[in-house]
Amino acid sequence: MIRFECDYGEGAAQPVLDLLQKTNLEQTPGYGEDDYCAAAAEQIRRLCDAPDAAVHFFVGATQANLTVIDAALKPWQGVLCAETGHIHVHETGSIEATGHKCLALPATAGKITAAQIRAAVQSHRANPSHEHEVQPGMVYLSNPTEVGTLYSKEELTDISATCYDLGLYLFVDGARMAYGLMSPANDLSLQDYAALCDVFYLGGTKCGALFGEAVVITNDELKEDFRYAIKQHGGMLAKGRLLGLQFLALLDGEDGSGCSPYFTLAAEADRQALSIREAFTAKGIGLLHDSPTNQQFFVLPDAWYEALSRQYAMSGMGKPDDDHTAVRICTSWATRPEAVAQLIADVQKL
Amino acid sequence: MIRFECDYGEGAAQPVLDLLQKTNLEQTPGYGEDDYCAAAAEQIRRLCDAPDAAVHFFVGATQANLTVIDAALKPWQGVLCAETGHIHVHETGSIEATGHKCLALPATAGKITAAQIRAAVQSHRANPSHEHEVQPGMVYLSNPTEVGTLYSKEELTDISATCYDLGLYLFVDGARMAYGLMSPANDLSLQDYAALCDVFYLGGTKCGALFGEAVVITNDELKEDFRYAIKQHGGMLAKGRLLGLQFLALLDGEDGSGCSPYFTLAAEADRQALSIREAFTAKGIGLLHDSPTNQQFFVLPDAWYEALSRQYAMSGMGKPDDDHTAVRICTSWATRPEAVAQLIADVQKL
């Protein structure tokens, strides 16, 4: 069985393991107050052109999401997100467990718009009983989205300006940040994220690390005492250096051209995904979502689905009709060229 | 600077890194539903002689503590613990953040007693306004305690019987379990823990793993749907196998005689700690706490403290009087014999 069902099925890019091994018996202070975390944070600030940003490392994305959102919102505030947003549907109510409601908006291609955000806030404020409703306090996006699509620079700029105008924080979940940045369809840079968001993160777990997400806070209001929030939610890793080390390895030698493992591995995964997509569409297969990144969504005739399932693990995405099954196929930093070639060959034979 | 200030200053025991490297590019399902986690859980069940126990892996202890406690308690229940308990004083109110109060009891040598537990519950129940107080629902201990001391089998048996009688859950935080089990002063086995507790854990982070705690649930009432609780609090590691793999490496070949890395490394750390203790006490230095495990607590004359601080990192524990400074010195699975020898030599010279 070759697994294409997710982008977290393997361990880590080799430079990550090498650096963990190399530094293994060094003694450092705990809880992220070591030199490796400091160096990794500095590297990220440099790449974001955000010298004053606060950078904090988390083990995983759910923990990062709930900590950032809980730390930023007043008790009566909620977070606007796509109805397909990860925090709304895939995290077991982790945001609600911190006391905050997800205010879900209809999504188009996995995305929400500045106009939707403005309408939701205006509707809330225009309601004479607005104190009986949850107050929108933040916008949560993921980019790439849950369905692999990308916000353009224009879209993110509009959303950012709207949030600023309305007094909302803008938070971008970048669990698949590297795949987004390296997609041919992308026109956003890390500097753009830093300039447009109040807080966002560069995902490590799905992009070459064993685990880890690097949260970048650019808004001063959100910086103070953030480490308390991390600790309170159980997110402060005792051997915090493990997170700094991994990002150091992934971003080693990065000069802004995408030359480090973080970016070169993602670029290759995107290329693989698009070649798989081409193979399917060449055979007339429809797309469930039109994604330019490492996740691809196909609507397969059931017979095809059955045939491919014997050899390939894919994520089921439901049955759009009686004769078809939708699937997600992911590539990742670890996807072997031979696996892609074999899948493409098998598709071509169908 | 040689660091003795904690037991999480290095990476992991070499077999852990080796196994991570060896399995790095294998593809497995995520979120702990892989064969390595299954095998590690089975190994732990075997060592605990608890074939029906549920075993879940967490990245860290704060996360494990808050998830277990929140999952077990009714909203109006609190958790009885020592006033020095980690959840009460060192976790930024993580238990309260899930809505539950820590009901702190005075501690003697870091421990609480069955009699204290019974008195607290009886006092609550006898109060005609008991509904205006938090209801005790669980007892939380750590063993070894925060100050390195150990509950004896008799003490834990008494507490267990009291909890059973009163309808309280008993939860033992075993962040330093290995150091406790291997101490010459210990008379408890993993089977005892499994028989006496409703839920407890074997710490990995401080005992040879990069990170990880293995929570063992023996009470059926606490097993159902526990994975929802893990996910909700952000504790479900995407590449869950990393946790299973580490415990497999640490418990590899374990036959109950303490022959695996988990136990042999801890036994050596305990020996080192006791030799350091002997060096200090031979010089007439007093003990802040009388610990038979890898944490040692000394009351140093200030001049000694200053002299030693130049070369050794120790944890400050306050100033008991104007002329003395209390310190904690920890050994761990990673402590080098040369470092111990040097410290002892330097102490002898003072």
Next chain:
Amino acid sequence: MIRFECDYGEGAAQPVLDLLQKTNLEQTPGYGEDDYCAAAAEQIRRLCDAPDAAVHFFVGATQANLTVIDAALKPWQGVLCAETGHIHVHETGSIEATGHKCLALPATAGKITAAQIRAAVQSHRANPSHEHEVQPGMVYLSNPTEVGTLYSKEELTDISATCYDLGLYLFVDGARMAYGLMSPANDLSLQDYAALCDVFYLGGTKCGALFGEAVVITNDELKEDFRYAIKQHGGMLAKGRLLGLQFLALLDGEDGSGCSPYFTLAAEADRQALSIREAFTAKGIGLLHDSPTNQQFFVLPDAWYEALSRQYAMSGMGKPDDDHTAVRICTSWATRPEAVAQLIADVQKL
């Protein structure tokens, strides 16, 4: 200005005030442990034919809703409700503030169906990643609904059987219970509610009391320690007797025929509402919702809206198109016949 915009614009039915005055200087124990609360609870148990039910009094409905739901659910569970449900849209995220997600279902005429509930639960359980979603643990309905409509006995029986089959609790918010029970369209009795629900309440605030809701718990699992939950959320009134007294006054002499103030006042309000409805529909005015209870929803031409607004306070319900404004008109236990007659006369003149 004559106010028809809600059913809580006045104080209380006179028998309520009379009884408060009559008993004013009596001394009773606090926190609901007095004889008046005991007598009111007994009267309610008798009317529900539920001798083992637990009855608890709350000051208001939001407090009752959040306390019942929080006490019943596991931390990772959510509550299924209509997307128009009061807890989802009008209570400032009070359920989420206790850590639980509202799982909103599309509503038809303000109602959800047994089939929707079953589909939602089955979809959750069929998801191999169900632990990443909130687990449905309870169904919340209001009857009458937010839009004045009623669940029939058949509908409620279906929902109850479905909940029982799926292991969900069924909770009915009866803030307007009296108006529902006395509607000509109703076929449910208090005994039916007690037999079909795990927990429900008889609203007092909108049905003749100064304030107060009487929560009836029939499921033994939900009875234990419920007073802790009330106190913890700040819902335990010091002079709890004020709640018992009000329900005693409203249900005084009730023999099951609807002869007490609680029911006679609601029956008259329903009659008034239906006569207003008849006046509007006779003039060709459309209904926003087809309600047989004390809330009526009309789609008025803007000119009508403007004309009526000069004399009558109504609740705005948005503009369905450029030329119309939707409004809610409520009668209540306090609505004067002259006010109704004047409104009807004015409508007939338009």
Next chain:
Amino acid sequence: MIRFECDYGEGAAQPVLDLLQKTNLEQTPGYGEDDYCAAAAEQIRRLCDAPDAAVHFFVGATQANLTVIDAALKPWQGVLCAETGHIHVHETGSIEATGHKCLALPATAGKITAAQIRAAVQSHRANPSHEHEVQPGMVYLSNPTEVGTLYSKEELTDISATCYDLGLYLFVDGARMAYGLMSPANDLSLQDYAALCDVFYLGGTKCGALFGEAVVITNDELKEDFRYAIKQHGGMLAKGRLLGLQFLALLDGEDGSGCSPYFTLAAEADRQALSIREAFTAKGIGLLHDSPTNQQFFVLPDAWYEALSRQYAMSGMGKPDDDHTAVRICTSWATRPEAVAQLIADVQKL
């Protein structure tokens, strides 16, 4: 049985009931947005000499406490209070249920000091691991305290200055405010409270109202969006006017000289309490706490306790030794002179 065990055993002062009756059928907007609430708030602002204060009415004290504290604190902050503080021991963990820890300090005569507060905060800030502890964010006092004692103006001024200096909010629970203000031992005025506290309240429930507490917010940081917090916790009374009306009745005609029912009734209750105290101490009975307000605490020989218990309800306060029983005796706005005279006569006979 004559009840002296608490100060909430009766209904309300007659002017309260009269005003409720007089306005009963008036129609007003709901949720505290009516003219009566506005007038009561204005009266309170005038008495506090705090024209910019926000005034919000709550049904009860637990609700007021948890809402104020939750609204003011960051998620990782806790509230410093006396170990005997109501929020710490008598409210079923209501503060913890909102996610915040009570940071209890040892109390002397029910009070904590500016020095204790400063020491606690300095100790926290000096801890290099302070992020692993709950951050103090607020000081909660009650005045009169749980044991009837009073903070002097000097003490409250010191605490206020310390809080200001350390960046903590100061919150005073005034559930028994009237009894404090009218005590002969008091040197604080409402203007002092407004000048020294960030937020405090005037209790109604124990001081002549059926129920109700008037929260006065003087710090601008705490004013914004506070009504959301009230609604979210279920504290927004539908017929909010009931609260405004009661405070209007109690403060009617108040010109700062203590001439309104709120103050005259409390002054009489204090006098009654002190005459009871005199009767006991004249017989050589010891005081458990030395209170100059309406709560008195005596240490009775068991025989006395048994004799008095046959006729008088008192609150048991435990047995300080084998031969004595401690009791609380409360007077209130409703205490009849004959009841006091009878008790005194019976004491003199013992």
